Amino acid sequence: xxxxxxxxxPFNVPEGATVAFNCTYSNSASQSFFWYRxxxxxxxxxxxxxxxxxxxxxxxxxxxxxxxxxxxxxxRDSKLSDSATYLCVVNQANSGGxxxxxxxxxxxxxxxx
Amino acid sequence: NAGVTQTPKFQVLKTGQSMTLQCAQDMNHEYMSWYxxxxxxxxxxxxxxxxxxITDQGEVPNGYNVSRSTTEDFPLRLLSAAPSQTSVYxxxxxxxxxxxxxxxxxxxxxxxx
Numbered sequence: 001x002x003x004x005x006x007x008x009x010p011f012n013v014p015e016g017a018t019v020a021f022n023c024t025y026s027n028s029a030s031q032s033f034f035w036y037r038x039x040x041x042x043x044x045x046x047x048x049x050x051x052x053x054x055x056x057x058x059x060x061x062x063x064x065x066x067x068x069x070x071x072x073x074x075x076r077d078s079k080l081s082d083s084a085t086y087l088c089v090v091n092q093a094n095s096g097g098x099x100x101x102x103x104x105x106x107x108x109x110x111x112x113x
Numbered sequence: 114n115a116g117v118t119q120t121p122k123f124q125v126l127k128t129g130q131s132m133t134l135q136c137a138q139d140m141n142h143e144y145m146s147w148y149x150x151x152x153x154x155x156x157x158x159x160x161x162x163x164x165x166x167i168t169d170q171g172e173v174p175n176g177y178n179v180s181r182s183t184t185e186d187f188p189l190r191l192l193s194a195a196p197s198q199t200s201v202y203x204x205x206x207x208x209x210x211x212x213x214x215x216x217x218x219x220x221x222x223x224x225x226x
Contacts, residue, residue, distance in 0.1 A: 031212075032210075032211065032212050034214050036214075042219070042220075043203055043217035043218060043219050043220050044156070044203070044217050045217070046214040046215070046216075049213075049214060087155075087156075089214075089215075091211045091212070099144065099207070099209070099210055099211035101146075101158070101211060101215070103148075103155050103156040104155065105153065105154065105155035106155060
């Protein structure tokens with residue numbers, strides 16, 4: 001089983017739709033979680049951190065379910081500019097106390113006019 | 114605030130040549146890392162560093178060397194380029210724990226012929 005798994009998509013959705021992505025992780029000791037956005041031929045950029053209580057940033061909502069070991073990203077009122085690949089990132093401390101970062105392979109979103 | 118600066122943006126090498134990819138950050142981040150990104154495989158960690166003078170191997174270190182003489186700089190050296198090293202390379206930095214996420218450089222597209 002991969003440490004971090006995402007559905008690669010693509011998710012093709014019309015403008016204005018709501019779309020949700022899930023990401024599962026295998027290590028229950030994981031401590032911090034993020035969603036990154038990566039546009040074609042560009043570097044990944046931090047979209048939002050994911051907190052245990054869930055958090056929202058405008059049209060984006062992230063949730064963490066530690067019991068089932070997954071995180072989710074909900075995008076409401078999709079815009080054309082939301083078209084990108086969304087990477088799930090999981091961070092845990094290794095035996096030396098330093099971070100061990102694992103990236104998912106990403107879910108591709110295409111918002112259609 | 115420049116963030117993470119990577120050079121060059123593009124490079125073509127012949128098999129057997131060596132080169133150094135440069136990475137510099139101005140955020141006083143202790144943690145720096147190099148990733149390669151290949152289609153369908155996501156981001157794979159090559160080497161990382163938790164501070165000046167301290168480096169360690171990641172998931173795919175073979176064929177690459179790193180050094181960290183200052184907090185700001187973390188160059189990646191390809192010893193003898195091979196076609197299998199054709200990829201997009203990203204440098205990233207963060208605090209030591211990574212709890213605030215990672216900042217990526219804009220990437221280097223390397224082709225080995």
